Amino acid sequence: MAGQWMMILIGVSLWTTCSAAPTECHFNSQALCEYEGKHYLLGQSWMEKGCIQCTCLHPFGVGCCETVQQPVDFPPWCQVRVESVTCKVILVLTSDPRLPCIPGDENNVDPSHGDMNVKLAG
Structure with a gap:
């Protein structure tokens, strides 16, 4: 039962982190809640290079989503x-x-x- 609640928490955390721009997200269960020497606590977020927003889901890992939605239909010039x-x-x-x-x-x-x-x- 506790496992189901944790999966729901992870899903909600990733959804709220990425809801501003529906793009690609990923979850890394082996990742540490650390970026450029700074440690993050459960629920804290940070922006990585390339406009990737990550959220600490410790002890379960890190969830990251792209925040930039690339246009797909524009002229070749x-x-x-x-x-x-x-x-x-x-x-x-x-x-x-x-x-x-x-x-x-x-x-x-x-x-x-x-x-x-x-x-x-x-």
């Missing part, structure tokens, strides 16, 4: 950039990553070909 500090996902132009890439019907021309948004009189 755009690329995904994840800001490591804020974990914010933005699309930028492949040809100039300083500029945002805004996909849509009115922005459907590859910017590497110059200004092709010329309207022809008809």
